Amino acid sequence: NAIDHVTGFGKGVFGDKKKFEIALGDDDQYLLFDETRGDGVHTFDAQNMDFYLFHLLSILLGYTGEEITSGHKYFNDPAAVDAHVNAGKVYDYYLETFNRDSFDGEGAKIISSVHVGEAWNNAAWNGKLMMYGDGDGRNFLPLSGGLDVIAHELTHAVTDRTAGLVYENESGALNESLSDIMGAMVDRDDWQIGEEIYTPDIEGDALRSMSDPTSVQNAITGPYPDHYNDRYTGEEDNGGVHINSSINNKAAYLVAEGGNHYDVTVEGIGREKTEQIYYRALTKYLTSTSDFSMMRQAAIQAASDLYGENSSAVEAVNRAYDAVGVE
Ligand SMILES: Cc1cccc(C(=O)O)c1OC(=O)C1CC1
Ligand SMILES: [Ca+2]
Numbered sequence: 001n002a003i004d005h006v007t008g009f010g011k012g013v014f015g016d017k018k019k020f021e022i023a024l025g026d027d028d029q030y031l032l033f034d035e036t037r038g039d040g041v042h043t044f045d046a047q048n049m050d051f052y053l054f055h056l057l058s059i060l061l062g063y064t065g066e067e068i069t070s071g072h073k074y075f076n077d078p079a080a081v082d083a084h085v086n087a088g089k090v091y092d093y094y095l096e097t098f099n100r101d102s103f104d105g106e107g108a109k110i111i112s113s114v115h116v117g118e119a120w121n122n123a124a125w126n127g128k129l130m131m132y133g134d135g136d137g138r139n140f141l142p143l144s145g146g147l148d149v150i151a152h153e154l155t156h157a158v159t160d161r162t163a164g165l166v167y168e169n170e171s172g173a174l175n176e177s178l179s180d181i182m183g184a185m186v187d188r189d190d191w192q193i194g195e196e197i198y199t200p201d202i203e204g205d206a207l208r209s210m211s212d213p214t215s216v217q218n219a220i221t222g223p224y225p226d227h228y229n230d231r232y233t234g235e236e237d238n239g240g241v242h243i244n245s246s247i248n249n250k251a252a253y254l255v256a257e258g259g260n261h262y263d264v265t266v267e268g269i270g271r272e273k274t275e276q277i278y279y280r281a282l283t284k285y286l287t288s289t290s291d292f293s294m295m296r297q298a299a300i301q302a303a304s305d306l307y308g309e310n311s312s313a314v315e316a317v318n319r320a321y322d323a324v325g326v327e
């Protein structure tokens with residue numbers, strides 16, 4: 001029912017003024033529908049419905065939450081404004097960097113639902129749409145305020161449509177790591193994940209760190225590992241998908257930035273080549289049951305395809321996986 005697109009205005013989670021694409025609905029109300037990207041970037045309000053009920057209604061009935069309308073072009077829902085603007089940025093990143101049109105490569109509509117649950121400290125891609133909690137104000141601010149969070153969630157959708165990495169144990173840790181890698185590539189000025197919306201009262205911390213995983217404590221097992229020998233082998237967190245992801249995150253960081261890690265020196269090749277290597281590995285070589293060793297082979301093959309088998313890129317990939325102890 002969106003018949004045109006116009007420019008909307010609003011403030012994000014951090015009070016920053018933003019302009020974005022909206023559409024005129026059929027009852028002279030404006031909608032948070034961006035009709036300029038693929039088949040649309042549409043943002044809805046779950047109105048604090050219980051997150052599990054919302055998830056079920058979304059999966060079973062295609063429920064998205066309620067349309068967010070405004071009688072004028074100003075929208076005063078910061079979490080919705082950021083979900084909308086950041087989803088557009090991630091759409092643009094995938095199109096401009098990899099020539100991928102939305103998460104399915106064919107312009108699939110990107111649906112975001114904000115205000116899911118009560119003070120829900122989570123964000124998720126549920127197979128159909130992106131769900132964002134408002135956070136409890138202490139552990140998290142509204143999660144759509146983090147650009148790397150949106151890129152992380154939308155990359156879960158890309159992974160589901162490509163490698164399909166099973167969300168447990170090593171394949172699950174790779175699923176998580178690819179989402180963190182693309183999150184850090186879109187939110188390009190740091191190698192931290194979730195830093196903008198995590199623990200507002202604590203400066204400088206993050207949900208996860210790719211540059212130094214051990215600098216952040218995780219709730220389950222303590223420090224995140226930065227070497228394969230320190231991987232988590234328990235049952236929690238689907239076999240540590242948010243824990244062991246840090247091993248591959250460190251490798252990707254070393255490929256891009258270089259460094260010396262456990263006495264292995266890596267010459268970095270920069271973010272531009274690194275994002276191309278991991279995208280190609282994800283979309284051409286990884287499969288649903290790929291493990292860390294197969295991740296190393298996929299990255300070597302991708303780097304070789306793109307930059308030559310004797311390139312500094314292939315050398316950097318080999319050294320980075322040596323450094324984190326992945327054969
Ligand atoms: C906050 C949160 C909790 C549980 C799962 C995820 C998940 O999407 O895996 C999650 O979101 C993130 O990790 C994004 C990157 C900050
Ligand atoms: Ca970040």
Ligand SMILES: [Zn+2]
Nearest residue numbers: 152156176179
């Ligand atoms: Zn994730």
